Amino acid sequence: MIVVRFRDIPPPAQHAFMRLNGWELLYLVAFLTALFFVLSDDALGTAQRTAGTVLLVACLAAYVRLGRRAVGVGYRSWEGRTYVVLLIVLFTPVAIMSPYTRFVLFALCSQCYMMIPKNQARIAVIIFNVAPGLKFLFVPPSRDELTAFLGVTLIVLAFALTFGPWIVDIIGQSRERASLIRELEARRAEVDRLSAERGALAERERLAGEIHDTLAQGFTSIIMLLQQPDSRRIELAVQTARENLAEARALITELGPAPLSSATLAEALARITAQFGEELSVSVAFEVRGESRATPTKVDVVLLRAAQEALANVRKHARAGAVTVTLEYTPETAVLTLRDDGVGLDPSTAEGYGLRGMRARVEQVGGALTLTSPPEGGTVLSAVVPTDRLEQGA
Numbered sequence: 001m002i003v004v005r006f007r008d009i010p011p012p013a014q015h016a017f018m019r020l021n022g023w024e025l026l027y028l029v030a031f032l033t034a035l036f037f038v039l040s041d042d043a044l045g046t047a048q049r050t051a052g053t054v055l056l057v058a059c060l061a062a063y064v065r066l067g068r069r070a071v072g073v074g075y076r077s078w079e080g081r082t083y084v085v086l087l088i089v090l091f092t093p094v095a096i097m098s099p100y101t102r103f104v105l106f107a108l109c110s111q112c113y114m115m116i117p118k119n120q121a122r123i124a125v126i127i128f129n130v131a132p133g134l135k136f137l138f139v140p141p142s143r144d145e146l147t148a149f150l151g152v153t154l155i156v157l158a159f160a161l162t163f164g165p166w167i168v169d170i171i172g173q174s175r176e177r178a179s180l181i182r183e184l185e186a187r188r189a190e191v192d193r194l195s196a197e198r199g200a201l202a203e204r205e206r207l208a209g210e211i212h213d214t215l216a217q218g219f220t221s222i223i224m225l226l227q228q229p230d231s232r233r234i235e236l237a238v239q240t241a242r243e244n245l246a247e248a249r250a251l252i253t254e255l256g257p258a259p260l261s262s263a264t265l266a267e268a269l270a271r272i273t274a275q276f277g278e279e280l281s282v283s284v285a286f287e288v289r290g291e292s293r294a295t296p297t298k299v300d301v302v303l304l305r306a307a308q309e310a311l312a313n314v315r316k317h318a319r320a321g322a323v324t325v326t327l328e329y330t331p332e333t334a335v336l337t338l339r340d341d342g343v344g345l346d347p348s349t350a351e352g353y354g355l356r357g358m359r360a361r362v363e364q365v366g367g368a369l370t371l372t373s374p375p376e377g378g379t380v381l382s383a384v385v386p387t388d389r390l391e392q393g394a
Contacts, residue, residue, distance in 0.1 A: 030107035037100035070115040080115030095132035109160035209357040218244035265300040283322040290329035310338040318342025344373040
């Protein structure tokens with residue numbers, strides 16, 4: 001039985017790598033900081049400040065419209081590529097106008113790795129960091145400006161090109177694990193469904209065996225008794241009908257067999273054997289060998305059902321004049337033996353529903369059932385059930 005509770009695992013939308021709260025806070029702080037630099041830079045004119053503000057707000061709008069969705073749907077989305085291109089177009093002029101705004105590159109480089117494939121993200125990161133240097137083609141930089149530009153560029157590139165792929169690998173592994181979890185959840189649901197179907201089938205087979213061993217055999221006895229009615233046979237038919245009713249109630253309430261509800265196995269076997277002899281007017285004998293002892297209920301049920309089925313087969317097929325039933329106890333087993341002097345049978349072909357059910361019952365508790373026809377005639381059925389292991393496990 002699987003004990004891992006997959007249903008307790010968060011759904012895909014709740015996986016840690018899909019949570020954007022921390023990342024979005026970083027983006028917001030970075031953009032607000034860049035906006036502060038644009039608005040407070042005395043070197044910029046009013047038109048430049050307005051343009052810088054509009055471009056930064058456009059970057060935020062692009063993230064809301066495209067970026068958030070790109071993170072959710074994966075690396076192959078057109079939204080992710082479009083968003084990164086827009087960022088390069090919108091942010092580069094801001095970085096050229098106000099070098100201090102390059103602080104936001106720490107956030108933008110992380111976004112690239114989260115929204116587009118790794119190699120494309122590397123290219124975008126390099127463009128983000130190198131593009132602001134285009135202004136030096138038109139305005140020669142001072143030594144301090146060039147040093148500051150190169151220092152910031154190298155630091156950001158080193159950080160982005162080192163940690164970016166690592167972040168991508170972690171997200172990729174997380175996506176694979178999320179997919180595996182969903183697959184395991186589906187497999188678990190399938191296992192649960194198959195287990196339920198198997199359990200229902202086993203229960204139907206068990207109930208079919210119980211009905212065959214009790215109610216069907218009881219009705220057969222009633223029919224045979226009433227075919228040649230007299231006061232004694234009618235009395236036995238009524239008694240059998242009452243026992244059938246008790247069996248039906250026992251099945252409904254999932255109790256043990258009715259004959260065992262107020263009697264030991266030996267007493268129940270003695271009673272059904274004697275009743276069998278009265279019904280067919282044949283010579284019957286029941287004997288207990290060894291030291292009688294209490295055995296697990298499952299042993300009692302198996303041996304009682306085996307005796308009922310064996311007697312039913314004698315009634316229907318054997319045309320016997322004498323039947324002997326023996327219950328023998330050994331230190332390790334309980335053995336039921338039924339012998340009749342009827343016409344005998346071929347054990348290799350005598351596998352009807354009742355015998356198959358009887359054999360299955362015995363084997364389920366680790367026992368063995370044999371059916372033989374001795375040379376002197378008749379049939380011998382023997383059911384051997386181990387009791388020592390069952391008693392220890394009870």
